[in-house]
Amino acid sequence: MTDIKNFTLDLSELEFVHSGLARPESVLAEPDGTLWTSDNRGSVTRIDPDGTMQTIGTIGGETNGLAMDAQGNIYIAHIGDGNIYKMDRQGNHEIILSELDGKPLGAANYVFIDSKDRLWISISTRALPWFVAAAAPRPDGYIILMDEKGPRIVADGIYFTNEIKMDADEKYLYVAETMGRRVLRYPVNEDGSLGEQEVFGPDDLGEGAYVDGITLDAEGNVWVVLVIRNGLGVITPDGDYHVVFEDVNQPALEQAVALVEQNALTPEAMFACVGPTLQFPASLTFAGPDLRDVYMGSLAMPHLVKFRSPVAGLPMRHWR
Secondary structure (H helix, E strand, C coil), X not given: CCCHHHCCCCHHHCEEECCCCCCCCCEEECCCCCEEEECCCCCEEEECCXXXXXXXXXXXXXXXXXXXXXXXXXXXXXXXXXXXXXXXXXXXXXXXXXXXXXXXXXXXXXXXXXXXXXXXXEECCCCCCCCHHHHCCCCCEEEEEEECCEEEEEEEEECCEEEEEECCCCCEEEEEEHHHCEEEEEEECCCCCECCCEEECCCCCCCCXXXXXXXXXXXXXXXXXXXXXXXXXXXXXXXXXXXXXXXXXXXHHHHHHHHHHCCCCCHHHHHCCCCCCCCCEEEEEEECCCCCEEEEEECCCCCEEEEECCCCECCCHHHC
């Protein structure tokens, strides 16, 4: 096992690659080196192994979490309009889910595809626009399972559901609870229902440690992206947590946290939290032939962040 507890990076060790992107919140990597990022100028941007970039699709707006199925189709959670899209590699798209039980989904954040080709969908809040649930946190986030039986809610009462991922054996579904500043997990039953919610790692990751993206590696560590602290941490299987790097604007962070506690956070206060080096990192993806190249997407940077990991990532559905 890798001694991940001692893995840290200086900000000077980070690379900035593939400039010219627009809101690359989520990143997908393919085995041949192709990358896909969400991009609000179209639907996604494809980055070929030689660095050539092409923006594809016409969905526009806040395209957010991405997933890819075994056939190479891309699923997009749109946090702005609340729809779930399926798009082919040429950019043709269709809405596959826009409401449940006759009601709009809310702020659709992320899609995860498991080995049975079931879709797990995170909804940050039933409210639109999504920022109201950051300004005044409320437990109205939930998770949808979509399979041959249709879509249904399998978990509810979450303070801003963000990225969701499964472990290698698909025994647990891990959930970034952004406004709870922690990671949750649920046992996964054979029929797709979820067991009792539990906290994985610390109950509170600390001041302003609002978790956006989460990703598992091959050794069961959960990597957590801290959007307001502009950083990255790791929770080990035994629950130990440590910070890998951060770029904190402390005065702005303290003001934003105080406003959250008063249910009065403003977009201006949030966006003041950008660091001098990193601005709102939002996701993490393992890539490369050994799955040790790491790419980070963001809400604000026009490029991706890249570094090397001491441990390989857990392959996503389309790698298997």
